[in-house]
Amino acid sequence: MWLASSRERWxxxxxxxxxxxxxxxxxxxxxxxxxEDPDARENWLARxxxxxxxARYAHAYRRWRQSLHSPDTLCFTVRALGRVLVGHGTSAAxxxxxxxxxxxxxxxxxxSALKGLTAHYVQTVYGPEADDREEPERExxxxxxxxxxxxxxxxxxxxxRLFGAPDLDDSTGKATQGEVIFHDALWVPAEEGRGAxxxxxxxxxxxxxxxxxxxxxxxxxxFDDPNPVSFLTxxxxxxxxxxxxxxxxxxxxxxxxxxVKEALxxxxxxxxxxxxxxxxxxxxxxxxxxxxxxxxPAAVLQSTPVLAELKTxxxxxxxxxxxxxxxxxxxxxxxxxxxxELTGEGRQAAVYLLKQYFNLKRGEEQQRMEELLAxxxx
Amino acid sequence: MSMETRPYLLHALSPLHAGxxxxxxxxxxxxxxxxxxxxxxxxxxxxxxxxxxxRRGLPEGEWEALFGPxxxxxxxxxDEAWEGDHAGALVVGDARLVALPVRSFVGTFAxxxxxxxxxLARRDxxxxxxxxxxxxRVEGPLARVGKGNVTVAPEHGxxxxxxxxxxxxxxxxxxxxxxxxxxxxxxxxxLMRERFVVVDDETMSFLLETATQVDTRxxxxxxxxxxxxxxxxxxxxxxxxxxxxxxxxxxxSLRQKTPLGAGDVLNRALRETAWLQLGGKATVGRGRxxxxxxxGPSKESRR
Numbered sequence: 001m002w003l004a005s006s007r008e009r010w011x012x013x014x015x016x017x018x019x020x021x022x023x024x025x026x027x028x029x030x031x032x033x034x035x036e037d038p039d040a041r042e043n044w045l046a047r048x049x050x051x052x053x054x055a056r057y058a059h060a061y062r063r064w065r066q067s068l069h070s071p072d073t074l075c076f077t078v079r080a081l082g083r084v085l086v087g088h089g090t091s092a093a094x095x096x097x098x099x100x101x102x103x104x105x106x107x108x109x110x111x112s113a114l115k116g117l118t119a120h121y122v123q124t125v126y127g128p129e130a131d132d133r134e135e136p137e138r139e140x141x142x143x144x145x146x147x148x149x150x151x152x153x154x155x156x157x158x159x160x161r162l163f164g165a166p167d168l169d170d171s172t173g174k175a176t177q178g179e180v181i182f183h184d185a186l187w188v189p190a191e192e193g194r195g196a197x198x199x200x201x202x203x204x205x206x207x208x209x210x211x212x213x214x215x216x217x218x219x220x221x222x223f224d225d226p227n228p229v230s231f232l233t234x235x236x237x238x239x240x241x242x243x244x245x246x247x248x249x250x251x252x253x254x255x256x257x258x259x260v261k262e263a264l265x266x267x268x269x270x271x272x273x274x275x276x277x278x279x280x281x282x283x284x285x286x287x288x289x290x291x292x293x294x295x296x297p298a299a300v301l302q303s304t305p306v307l308a309e310l311k312t313x314x315x316x317x318x319x320x321x322x323x324x325x326x327x328x329x330x331x332x333x334x335x336x337x338x339x340x341e342l343t344g345e346g347r348q349a350a351v352y353l354l355k356q357y358f359n360l361k362r363g364e365e366q367q368r369m370e371e372l373l374a375x376x377x378x
Numbered sequence: 379m380s381m382e383t384r385p386y387l388l389h390a391l392s393p394l395h396a397g398x399x400x401x402x403x404x405x406x407x408x409x410x411x412x413x414x415x416x417x418x419x420x421x422x423x424x425x426x427x428x429x430x431x432x433r434r435g436l437p438e439g440e441w442e443a444l445f446g447p448x449x450x451x452x453x454x455x456x457d458e459a460w461e462g463d464h465a466g467a468l469v470v471g472d473a474r475l476v477a478l479p480v481r482s483f484v485g486t487f488a489x490x491x492x493x494x495x496x497x498l499a500r501r502d503x504x505x506x507x508x509x510x511x512x513x514x515r516v517e518g519p520l521a522r523v524g525k526g527n528v529t530v531a532p533e534h535g536x537x538x539x540x541x542x543x544x545x546x547x548x549x550x551x552x553x554x555x556x557x558x559x560x561x562x563x564x565x566x567x568x569l570m571r572e573r574f575v576v577v578d579d580e581t582m583s584f585l586l587e588t589a590t591q592v593d594t595r596x597x598x599x600x601x602x603x604x605x606x607x608x609x610x611x612x613x614x615x616x617x618x619x620x621x622x623x624x625x626x627x628x629x630x631s632l633r634q635k636t637p638l639g640a641g642d643v644l645n646r647a648l649r650e651t652a653w654l655q656l657g658g659k660a661t662v663g664r665g666r667x668x669x670x671x672x673x674g675p676s677k678e679s680r681r
Contacts, residue, residue, distance in 0.1 A: 017528075022481040026541065054486040055528075056569050060619070063565070064391055067653050067666065090594050102393065102591040102617045103479045103487050111663030112595055120600050143600060149608040164661060181655065183663035184392055243663075308650050309435040 020051040020199060021100035024232060025092050045201045045230055053198060057104050058189040065241065066303040068183075071341040073245045074253050077188055078264055078280035083202060084234035085277050086113055086270035096204075096231035101186070107198055107234040109185035113269055114242065114260060118182070119143065119163045121263035127156070162256055180256045181245040188239040200235035203228050239283070250341065300349035306338050307349055314357045324358060328365050332372075339376065347376045381629050382640040384671055385502050386648060387562040388420070388473045388622040388656075392666040393591050393615035396420040396657035405592060406611040407658075412474070416586055417495065418616055419474045420656060422624070426470040428654045429647065429669070436646060443631040443638055444468045444646060464632040467643045473624035474498060476559070477574065479617050480589045483538035485529035488575040489556075489621065490539070490589075492582035496555060499623045506672050508561075510554040518578025521546050524553030528572045537575065540589050544577065552576050559621060562670045570621075591617040615664060 031040035068075050086109065087099030101108040123143030128135045144165060145153035151166045154173030159165075164178030187198070205228040206212065208220035242260060246253040261282050263269075268278035301307045313335075317327050339350045351373055360366040396410050396419070411418050430445040446466030476499045477489040493513045503509045513522070521537045521544040523530060530537055530546050537544040556574035560567035577585070597609035616622075626647055631638035638646075648671040657665040 017484055017486070019481050019483060019486050022483060022540070027483060056486075059569065067391060067668065070653075087594075089596075099593075102481070103619045105481070105486060110593075111661075112593075112659075115662050116598060120598060123600060146597075146599070146606065149606070178661045181661050181663060183666070305435075305653070312649065 017054070018051055019054075019105040020048055021098075021102065021105040023051075024048060024098060024100070025090075041230060042201075045232060048232055049197070049199045049201050049235075051105070051198060053106050053187065053189050054104055057106060057187075060104065061186060061189050061241075064186060068243050068245075069300070069303045069346070070245075070305050071250070071338070071343075071346070072247045072253075073243055074257050075241055075243045076257070076261075077239050077241050077283045078185070078261075079283055080234065080236055080238045080240070081279040081281055082236050083200065083277050084109075084238070084270055085202075085272055086110065086234075088231075088271045092231075096229065098199075098232050098234070101184070106187040107238055107240075108187060109240050109242070109269060111182040111184045114185060115163065115178075115182040117263050117267065117269050118256070118259050119159070121267055122162065122259050123155075123159060125262075127159070158255075161252060162259075179246050179249060179252060182260075183243040183245065185240040185242045188241055197235045198238065199232050201230060202233045203230045205229070233277070240280075300345045301353060304342070304346050304349065306342065307346065307353060310335055310339075310350070311353060314353070318357065324360055325363065325365050328358060328360060328369060332368065336372065339372075342376075351376050380640055381627055382644060383505065383625050383627040384644045384648065385506065385623060385625050386473075386669050386671050387559065388425075388624065388667050388669055389563060389566070390616055390618055390620040390622075390665070390667050392618050392663050393593075394420070394618075394620060394657050394667065395613060395615040395659045395664045396424060397614075404612070405614050407613045409590065409614050409616060411586075415494070416583060417475050417498070418478075418586065418590070419472050420622060420624075422470040422472045424656060425473060425624070425654070425669075426468070428656055429470065429652065432652045432654055433647065439633065439636040440638065440646060442466075443633040443636040444643055462634060464634075467628050467631045467633075467638065467640070468647055469627040469629075471502075471625040471627065473622040474502075475586075475616070475620065476623045477570075477621040478585060478589065479573075479619040480539045480585055482529040484531045485527075485573065487573065487619070488527075488529040488537065488539060489570060489573045489619070490575050490577055490582065490585060491555070492577055492579045494579045495582065496576070502623050502625045503672075508558060510551055510558050513549075513551055513555075513576055516547075516578055519544055519581045520578055521581075522549040522552050522576045524548070524550070524556060524571060524574060526572060527575065529575065539585070542581065542584075544581070549576070562672045563668075591615045613659070615659075 029040060029044060031037045032044050084107070085098065088096050090097030090099065092098065099108065099110060100106060122141055126138065126141035128138045128142055140156040140158035142156035143159055144151050144155045151168055154160070154168055155163070155165050160176060161179050165173060165176050167173070167175040205226050207224065207226050209224050209227050210218050211220035244253055244256050244260065246256065264280040265282070267273060269280070270278040272278070301311060342350055354373065358369060360369050395407070397407050398410050399407070401408050409418050410421065426445070433441060433444065436444070444466055445468060447463065450460070476495055477491045479487045480490045482488045493515050496513055500509060500512060516522075519542070523546055525548065535546055537546055552574055553571060555576070556571045557567065560570045591614065593613050593615070595611055595613055596605045598604065599606040626644060628640045628643035628647070630640050631643065648669070652669045654667050654669055655665050656667050659665070
């Protein structure tokens with residue numbers, strides 16, 4: 001039942017069948033673990049670098065994408081300008097870890113990393129420079145002040161809304177949850193655009209080993225043997241879908257989007273950012289429109305919660321034989337605002353839906369309806 | 379008073395952390411498990427609150443009839459009854475694990491279940507049409523699969539899950555179960571059918587302990603840029619693609635002037651697929667799930 005030698009032989013299974021994360025953390029051949037044969041390690045990493053996204057992953061991604069069609073969410077794709085290395089501290093056979101999506105084994109930018117990075121960026125760039133200096137305009141961006149493992153000072157107002165705040169011991173500030181959800185940024189599959197390789201081999205060569213191992217006691221000299229350590233990173237050019245969510249507060253959401261984008265561009269995410277790793281560029285939402293055009297209004301209806309709700313309501317009204325005019329008045333009162341919050345394909349689908357259910361013949365209601373449809377169509 | 383029940387399926391789209399908040403083991407933040415069987419579950423109380431928020435779109439009266447009115451005053455003072463006070467008509471049961479995605483060396487991952495998990499699910503699913511037969515217990519370790527399972531290594535005829543090598547046997551009932559579960563989510567049928575695996579109960583309890591997702595998280599000190607002292611912790615979750623089953627029950631509305639039958643209450647609670655953010659760590663994307671019901675007549679009225 002336990003690790004049989006047959007394990008070494010599945011190595012021949014096709015790269016789109018494998019689970020890169022599982023092989024990297026649990027499937028190293030014995031020769032790699034014992035460090036016997038440098039070629040074994042190279043071959044193994046080369047094989048992992050050929051891993052492709054699994055066959056059904058595109059389906060899972062589409063379903064994820066669909067679940068994010070709502071006015072409360074904001075999505076955009078980012079492209080990795082260089083290598084990305086998240087989670088290199090976790091355990092792996094190569095002693096350098098890599099965070100991949102657990103179930104599918106594809107690269108992912110964890111929501112916790114995005115949130116942590118953005119919080120750090122906001123308080124450093126926009127927050128007050130020192131604890132004691134009075135800077136009222138920077139005060140809202142102040143981060144939580146920690147002493148060891150205890151929070152000792154509550155964050156500024158905006159920081160609190162974006163990222164939440166912990167309970168303070170002296171009860172001067174109560175804990176609140178952040179209002180923005182930072183979802184995991186999933187790998188965008190090849191069919192949604194230019195297919196890029198997922199993983200790439202990387203090497204880090206330690207030249208002054210004795211200097212590092214002695215903690216600076218010995219001088220760094222050039223007589224040491226260089227010690228190359230090879231490992232895996234996420235390959236440059238990969239694309240990720242960043243998704244943020246904030247129920248009922250679009251301005252806050254757009255603010256969060258702005259900070260995430262800046263932090264990914266200027267600071268970079270994950271490890272080794274000082275060596276240029278982890279930089280991303282936001283992509284223009286061109287690809288979105290192209291795929292939106294292909295989606296039928298009916299499909300958009302299904303995947304947009306507001307519209308699905310509206311449709312149920314309209315059906316209900318029709319079943320109860322409510323007149324067109326009172327129905328329209330209620331639509332204006334309860335739904336208009338929410339419909340105008342929609343964007344792009346959502347608006348088109350709303351027009352399609354309203355035209356299906358309303359047939360106002362005359363009166364000012366008809367004019368107001370036309371105005372609404374015109375506003376939605378722009 | 380007649381009660382009606384209707385089972386629901388929960389499908390995790392991101393890692394799901396319904397935690398206990400404390401730990402005795404090496405994992406700092408483990409997930410909640412049933413005491414006797416160690417099966418991961420999500421308490422009905424966490425689901426109900428989130429479902430209440432997700433159904434805000436209902437007319438005010440119906441919304442209160444389903445979930446009960448919100449307290450006007452929080453705390454003990456709010457306990458006093460007032461004119462028109464009533465209980466919610468909807469009862470939300472716990473969601474129990476039915477299939478755990480386990481990483482596989484071939485075919486990426488398998489949706490692993492066991493005779494015990496399926497037997498418990500059968501209890502919840504009673505009343506639906508076409509619930510598959512019970513699976514016999516067999517001597518383990520052994521994995522039973524349907525035809526065309528993509529996680530079986532073709533050269534060895536074995537399953538390589540995490541650290542386990544399992545012998546494989548074909549069994550038509552396994553496919554029947556996958557198809558049945560997928561009836562709640564028809565577009566997932568292929569994915570479930572080609573990955574569904576039933577292992578023996580002992581192997582399952584080993585996987586329940588070892589095959590969940592464990593993330594190491596840290597807090598970075600913003601002044602030094604390195605890990606803050608003492609701020610490293612491990613967090614367990616059910617991985618994305620996990621399937622759980624639970625039951626909703628309902629009586630007729632207790633709210634004055636909002637007459638709803640038990641069936642209407644359930645229809646409103648489950649009327650379209652709901653996207654819910656369940657469990658802890660929601661602001662870093664944990665716990666995005668969808669809740670779906672099996673289509674077809676519900677004949678499970680109990681008097």
